[in-house]
Amino acid sequence: MLVIDNLQKHYGPIKALNGVTLRMFPNEVLALIGPSGCGKTTLLRLIAGFEKPLGGRVVIDNVEVSSPSAMMPPHRRKLSMVFQDLALWPHMTVAQHLEFVFKKEGRTKQGVREGIGGILQNVRIEHLRDRYPHQLSGGEKQRLAIGRALASFPSYLLMDEPFSHLDPRLKEELQQQLLTLNHQSNMGILYVTHNMEEAHAVAGRLAFMDTGVLVRMDDTRDLLERYSTERAEGFEPIK
Amino acid sequence: MKPPRTLTCLGVLIFALTSLLPIVCITFAPFFGNDPRLTHDHTLLLGERHWRLAINSLAVAAGATFLALALGVPLAFLISKTNLIGRNLFSTVCVLPILIPPFMHAIVWSRLQQMIGPTTGLQVHSVGGAIWVLGLAYYPFVTLLTMSGLRVGDRSLEEAALLSRGKWCTLRHISLPLTTPHIFTGAIFVFVFSIMDFGVPDIMRVAVYPVEIFVQFSAFYNERAAAIYSLPLITVALILMILQRRLMRDRAYVSPGGGVSGVVSYALGSGNIPGFLFCCLVFGLSVGVPVAVLVKGAGSWSNYLRVFQTSVEQTLFSFSLAAAAATLAVLLALLLSYLMVRSTGWQSTALSIAVFIPFVVPSTSLGVGLIELWNRPLVDMIYSSPLIVVMGYLSRYLPFAVVTIHSGLKQIDQRLEEAASLAVGEWTRVMRQVVVPLLWPSILSGFFVVFVLSLGELGTTLLVIPPGRETIPIKIYNLMHYGADSSVAALCLIMTAASMLSAGLLLLFLRQTGAARLRSFDARY
Numbered sequence: 102m103l104v105i106d107n108l109q110k111h112y113g114p115i116k117a118l119n120g121v122t123l124r125m126f127p128n129e130v131l132a133l134i135g136p137s138g139c140g141k142t143t144l145l146r147l148i149a150g151f152e153k154p155l156g157g158r159v160v161i162d163n164v165e166v167s168s169p170s171a172m173m174p175p176h177r178r179k180l181s182m183v184f185q186d187l188a189l190w191p192h193m194t195v196a197q198h199l200e201f202v203f204k205k206e207g208r209t210k211q212g213v214r215e216g217i218g219g220i221l222q223n224v225r226i227e228h229l230r231d232r233y234p235h236q237l238s239g240g241e242k243q244r245l246a247i248g249r250a251l252a253s254f255p256s257y258l259l260m261d262e263p264f265s266h267l268d269p270r271l272k273e274e275l276q277q278q279l280l281t282l283n284h285q286s287n288m289g290i291l292y293v294t295h296n297m298e299e300a301h302a303v304a305g306r307l308a309f310m311d312t313g314v315l316v317r318m319d320d321t322r323d324l325l326e327r328y329s330t331e332r333a334e335g336f337e338p339i340k
Numbered sequence: 341m342k343p344p345r346t347l348t349c350l351g352v353l354i355f356a357l358t359s360l361l362p363i364v365c366i367t368f369a370p371f372f373g374n375d376p377r378l379t380h381d382h383t384l385l386l387g388e389r390h391w392r393l394a395i396n397s398l399a400v401a402a403g404a405t406f407l408a409l410a411l412g413v414p415l416a417f418l419i420s421k422t423n424l425i426g427r428n429l430f431s432t433v434c435v436l437p438i439l440i441p442p443f444m445h446a447i448v449w450s451r452l453q454q455m456i457g458p459t460t461g462l463q464v465h466s467v468g469g470a471i472w473v474l475g476l477a478y479y480p481f482v483t484l485l486t487m488s489g490l491r492v493g494d495r496s497l498e499e500a501a502l503l504s505r506g507k508w509c510t511l512r513h514i515s516l517p518l519t520t521p522h523i524f525t526g527a528i529f530v531f532v533f534s535i536m537d538f539g540v541p542d543i544m545r546v547a548v549y550p551v552e553i554f555v556q557f558s559a560f561y562n563e564r565a566a567a568i569y570s571l572p573l574i575t576v577a578l579i580l581m582i583l584q585r586r587l588m589r590d591r592a593y594v595s596p597g598g599g600v601s602g603v604v605s606y607a608l609g610s611g612n613i614p615g616f617l618f619c620c621l622v623f624g625l626s627v628g629v630p631v632a633v634l635v636k637g638a639g640s641w642s643n644y645l646r647v648f649q650t651s652v653e654q655t656l657f658s659f660s661l662a663a664a665a666a667t668l669a670v671l672l673a674l675l676l677s678y679l680m681v682r683s684t685g686w687q688s689t690a691l692s693i694a695v696f697i698p699f700v701v702p703s704t705s706l707g708v709g710l711i712e713l714w715n716r717p718l719v720d721m722i723y724s725s726p727l728i729v730v731m732g733y734l735s736r737y738l739p740f741a742v743v744t745i746h747s748g749l750k751q752i753d754q755r756l757e758e759a760a761s762l763a764v765g766e767w768t769r770v771m772r773q774v775v776v777p778l779l780w781p782s783i784l785s786g787f788f789v790v791f792v793l794s795l796g797e798l799g800t801t802l803l804v805i806p807p808g809r810e811t812i813p814i815k816i817y818n819l820m821h822y823g824a825d826s827s828v829a830a831l832c833l834i835m836t837a838a839s840m841l842s843a844g845l846l847l848l849f850l851r852q853t854g855a856a857r858l859r860s861f862d863a864r865y
Contacts, residue, residue: 151499151604175502182503188496192517201513202504253504 109156119313132304150175181250182259189234196230202252224248351675359735362709401535407475408530412482420490437626439839441796442477443539482526489522498604538799553704570705577700637829647830658811662794665733673741699739703799732800741786748782
């Protein structure tokens with residue numbers, strides 16, 4: 102289980118996170134939704150270990166990975182992330198992206214080759230293994246970013262508005278594929294978006310954030326029925 | 341939107357007269373005319389002396405480049421990508437070594453040899469000595485370019501790697517390869533600067549092409565030999581510059597106003613102390629040692645006062661020439677960069693190649709070219725005036741101003757200009773009220789770079805300066821040959837202090853401009 106306990110982060114006078122508490126189960130898809138600047142990306146960065154919290158803690162599968170006094174390095178957290186701008190390495194081919202991640206496991210060359218083949222097949226870009234990111238279309242880049250994230254077999258996958266630049270048809274196709282991968286691999290997905298429809302399409306539960314606090318958490322279907330697409334102003338923060 | 345045709349023609353004409361025609365003269369002089377020495381001159385490139393010059397020149401340039409890389413790249417990584425103790429201080433002072441001209445380093449190490457050579461066996465008057473001095477003088481170019489590459493990079497690229505591999509793996513496989521074009525550009529700059537340098541090998545008594553060009557022209561009045569010896573240098577440098585342009589394309593170069601915040605930083609752990617000591621050693625050798633040796637050599641305060649009083653004219657002359665060259669360079673660079681960025685097709689390509697040609701010409705060859713072009717009765721008014729020195733500076737350092745302003749201009753959204761042109765339609769007004777205010781930090785940076793480099797210029801100035809006039813570097817050079825060591829040291833320090841004061845004022849202004857922009861941004865959004 103991924104546990105976020107009273108997490109706080111300030112940037113000077115700005116309280117980016119002001120005591121966020123959240124629990125996420127190993128195989129669920131949880132959507133984190135809220136307006137721009139509400140602290141969604143900051144929360145992901147704290148979970149990933151890119152920044153140190155001012156207060157509170159992050160616990161992954163009963164191991165405390167982030168607190169003001171202790172930080173576990175990002176690559177030991179059993180996490181992966183799909184960045185909003187994808188963060189594909191311009192000097193590496195598709196296969197080299199996956200090789201970089203696979204090699205850490207200390208596998209044999211044959212094992213690495215098979216692993217890369219498997220992932221490329223899963224995200225359906227096996228025919229593009231020798232291409233560089235600038236030679237890929239938007240959808241292919243997205244698949245590569247997902248493939249790279251899956252290559253480390255994470256327990257939890259963090260996704261920061263991953264499909265925001267795609268057309269609706271491609272977005273829907275990739276979302277379906279993501280759900281299939283979720284069922285197959287049994288990993289938890291924390292999916293950040295500011296789009297209610299997108300959240301509804303992928304997530305079982307939905308968490309609302311506003312101005313650095315978690316204001317509501319509920320089953321997606323219930324929440325949609327009750328509040329439609331209105332902004333989460335006026336909710337009481339979760340204690 | 342296009343600049344007025346008259347202005348474009350005037351700009352291109354000034355550029356051609358100051359930068360291109362002198363180079364055309366020096367490049368094609370060996371192949372024309374009826375000079376009886378011509379037959380002999382053609383054998384110059386095949387003679388034994390030529391091969392010695394070629395080997396020395398290449399050895400000095402390659403050695404200085406390796407030394408600059410060995411010092412500059414680790415320094416840039418330590419300052420930009422780690423939690424090194426005192427990295428903010430190092431980041432601020434890393435521009436200081438550039439303010440000490442290379443010939444001053446050569447003077448310092450020659451003096452050190454006099455002081456400690458007999459006991460330690462230090463021998464700097466050699467190819468090794470020239471490599472050491474040029475490496476120390478030029479490594480900041482590698483540092484600043486590498487830092488610029490490390491800071492403009494997208495941090496999420498490194499974060500994506502950190503999620504699956506550790507920090508050293510990320511540094512090796514992601515950060516370093518992404519910065520390679522910047523590192524390589526720094527290396528090419530150092531190679532070209534070193535192979536073109538006249539002051540250092542001359543003081544270190546190493547026979548290289550630029551020194552030979554100077555000797556052939558000023559001692560034997562053989563401009564053909566000087567021109568022929570320029571050709572191999574121009575060819576090598578031109579190839580390297582084409583390679584560099586292919587590598588960098590439209591990447592930004594150096595931003596002296598400070599780097600972008602929010603880069604991924606690696607904890608050094610137990611490596612912090614060795615890293616700190618390495619930075620102290622590099623800055624100690626490139627700034628501490630020169631200043632200490634010069635302070636020791638300059639003697640008492642009364643000596644500074646005496647030297648200053650007897651050098652007021654030269655100081656004012658040097659500063660006036662450098663300021664004039666820097667002002668003309670930024671005006672010309674603004675026009676040329678605008679034409680390069682906003683025009684398309686062959687004109688843009690041709691201009692972007694032409695602008696960088698002066699960069700690959702040795703300072704002494706440029707001096708010979710200027711003399712060949714302007715030493716004529718019809719234009720004697722220009723040749724015998726300080727304008728010829730300003731032309732030399734303009735020609736040598738215009739590429740630096742163009743690089744700075746061009747990369748700034750590329751970052752300005754063309755739609756801002758288009759919106760303004762819809763409202764007023766007058767190019768000069770759009771430039772004055774929209775483009776120039778946005779480009780102000782780049783313009784100031786360009787001015788600063790040309791100003792500082794012009795202040796320390798020696799090779800071209802030695803050849804073209806009108807009789808009876810002296811700049812500070814020439815006075816230092818002359819005093820050095822007369823053996824006036826304490827005066828040389830005092831004058832070097834006065835010049836360095838003046839350069840550092842100018843740099844300090846500019847950096848302060850740039851930071852305040854940046855802070856004011858951020859404040860106005862906050863107020864609006």
